[in-house]
Amino acid sequence: MEDYIVRATAAGGQMRAFAATTKNLVESARVHHNTSPVATAALGRTLTAGAIMGSMMKNDTDMLTLQIRGDGPIEGITVTADSHANVKGYVGNPDVMLPPKNGKLDVGGAVGIGLLQVIKDMGLKEPYVGQTILVSSEIAEDLTYYFASSEQVPSSVGLGVLMNKDNTVRCAGGFIIQLMPFATEETISQLEENLKDVTSVTDFLDKGYTPEQMLEKLIGHLDLEITDTIPTQFYCNCSKERVEQAVASIGKKDIQEMIDEGKDIEVKCHFCNTAYNYTVEDLKNILKRSKK
Structure with missing residues (x-):
């Protein structure tokens, strides 16, 4: 399956939603940087978020940068995306190895305690810079916190990367669901109720869910309306x-x-x-x- 992002609205425009499948771009990053499994997971989650957040930007020349600066052995993550969901990135230490935590890759341990910075260059005099602390260093929760505290947009972010035994990427993807300022209490509680049952993004992807089916499962009961789909890829414009x-x-x-x-x-x-x-x-x- 090709990598792509689905953009949608629900509850009569009270929320907007994005879901992506990004296996190929994360695998491409893994090959380029020869990352260890935990570094692949950390970079892959950030690349997926970057691609989705890049696609939220309006103008052709807009650029988004996510910088995660923690005291963990991965020595930071930097990801840049454009508004066409072309994304690229790297980690400070691609060889980082850590024992699993609760049977999962320990992304939080690799990242450590620190800060998340979101830089949006929209062609204005100065770029917009938002900064928050890392609340879990697992990246999805950190972005949920960033949206709420820096942009005042209540959001739910899910990101996941699942590896094969041979350390190639089995599946990767994510979603971002955001409430508009005029969302009613009823819509909010319906969304919260639904998100309670979500175990992990990789569960959906491993079962073969498409981004459309993922959103259907998450907010289908709230009159989900898919507005468009856009391709996403790992792409570097260096020369x-x-x-x-x-x-x-x-x-x-x-x-x-x-x-x-x-x-x-x-x-x-x-x-x-x-x-x-x-x-x-x-x-x-x-x-x-x-x-x-």
């Missing part, structure tokens, strides 16, 4: 030219030192781990251009 700008930014003195050493250098993109090679000749050209 040799773009990475060259990062090389140029280290300063003329350091570039000159590299040239004097007479060795080619390799620079990797943080987001997709693609390696770019720069010869001494390339470095000389970068230096020339930066002098202009």
Whole structure:
């Protein structure tokens, strides 16, 4: 199944909902970064949330960044998405290994105590930055808390990544359900009642539920109306030219030192781990251009 996000409304517009299946993009991230199972789960949940939250943005040029900074051994997670649900990201330590907790991958233990930052660049003078503490470091609960405290939008967030025995991704996906300011008490209590029975996102996905069926199960009784579906993918727009700008930014003195050493250098993109090679000749050209 291709990865995609479903957007919907329910209860006559009193709530909006999003659900996604993201197995391929999470597997793609795992391959790019060679992540351990717990790092795959942590990054996969954040990528899924990033893709859905990116798709909530209005303009073609809008960008969303999720940054999770905890004191755990994963050393932070960074994910960036655009409004077309193209998403990319990385963890500080892709090799992190931890024993399971209650039979599950210990994402909370890997992330540790810290902060969640949501940065929205909407082409204004300054980007919007919202920051909250990590309440569980399991990511879904942290985003639920973020929406309520930073954006004042009561939300329910579910995210999940299930691994195969060979450490490839078996299934991944998630949902975000949000109440509008005019939602009635009756609608709110009906939603709360329904969400009580939800065990985990991966249960749905492993049973073969599509995003549509997931929303049907969660809020189908509230006149669910699917508005559209959009594809989502792990996509990095890096190139040799773009990475060259990062090389140029280290300063003329350091570039000159590299040239004097007479060795080619390799620079990797943080987001997709693609390696770019720069010869001494390339470095000389970068230096020339930066002098202009």
